Amino acid sequence: MNTMPTTPESQDANDGDDMSPLLSEPFARAWAAPATGLPGRLGERLGERLARSLQAEQGMVTVRRRKSDALPLADGVLQRPLYRAPTDRPARPGEPRAVSVIELAAGATLTLPAGGSREFLVLRGSAEVDGEALSLRDFLLLPAGSAPQLGSADGAHLFVREMDGPGAERTLVRDREAGWPEFAPGIARRVLWTAGGEAALLYRADPGASVPGHGHGHDEECLMVQGELFLDDVLLQQGDYQLAPAGTGHRITETDTGVIIYAHGDLDLQFNGT
Structure with missing residues (x-):
């Protein structure tokens, strides 16, 4: 696959309603700035969360x-x-x-x-x-x-x-033979391949399902096969891809629609606080 160029560090647009103009300049600077229009500590907390979210996403590759x-x-x-x-x-x-x-x-x-x-x-x-x-x-x-x-x-x-x-x-x-072993409440997981703590996986999650905050011992890749998923403050839709490098983590992983995801990363998730 030698024709493939180096992927940019971030590439952002939605498959559904295109909200990408709200994430580009000059709006990005406004979101990153302290929320001065909100009163007191509320504005400070919102500004802090936005800053943390932007910083966390800097090292990740997101392709729409x-x-x-x-x-x-x-x-x-x-x-x-x-x-x-x-x-x-x-x-x-x-x-x-x-x-x-x-x-x-x-x-x-x-x-x-x-x-x-x-x-x-x-x-x-x-x-x-x-x-x-x-x-x-x-x-x-x-x-x-x-x-x-x-x-x-x-x-x-x-x-x-x-x-x-x-x-x-x-x-x-083969999909028709593999089944969907239960992994957690509302979540099934199919192990496709594994070696040395690394694995290729398919996840199927019901609407409303979530995974606790976790870190990554290996690079974690997520490809949206079906449905929509929030990875922290990033909404991934069908066909979208994100790579989170080893050493990073996700605070929020949840779906409102139900989802099927291809993932490649840790066989055993490193949950925060465990």
């Missing part, structure tokens, strides 16, 4: 699907880059080498160059990846060195994550 660029790779094939790791520093624990969504038109094919281990998750339609017929939410992990051919008879969107690290064995998890 609506604003992501679609780059042509071949006839009928587009790629939406989500992240590419810089090459001028050591990789963080769990940091991906590159992440993107590949969109295949009906009848399109593409052969990826040999690279690191790759995870594939079908987000839309159905596809064939390295000889495996995959349907919606099917997951395939290919070991390093593979140069898989992708194709789709009717069109498909594939999430593709390339990683370095320990060798991974070929792993296939």
Whole structure:
């Protein structure tokens, strides 16, 4: 996936009603400034929260699907880059080498160059990846060195994550066979792959479900497969992606709509105060 550019540190717009003008200049400065129009301590507390929220988000990568660029790779094939790791520093624990969504038109094919281990998750339609017929939410992990051919008879969107690290064995998890083991009240979790405390996961949460504040021992990636989710003060919608580097954390993780999320990060969440 050498055509993928380095992902900017923040890219922000909504899939639904576009509120991005309210998050850009000059409004961003107004939100970041102390809330002088509110009385006394109320204004101070609001200003402090806004400052903390902006500071916490500075180190995270947020990519909105609506604003992501679609780059042509071949006839009928587009790629939406989500992240590419810089090459001028050591990789963080769990940091991906590159992440993107590949969109295949009906009848399109593409052969990826040999690279690191790759995870594939079908987000839309159905596809064939390295000889495996995959349907919606099917997951395939290919070991390093593979140069898989992708194709789709009717069109498909594939999430593709390339990683370095320990060798991974070929792993296939079919959505219709995997089930949804309970993880917490209102939340089910499917472990797709795990090694050394790192994992690829699917979460399904009911409306109103939440996860307590937690830290990240590995980079934590969240791709919105379905629904909407608040990560702190950031609302992620279907198709949006966020990477929170190792050493950061989330105070608030909750959904009003119910959600299905692909996540890559810690197998065991590091809850605050535990």
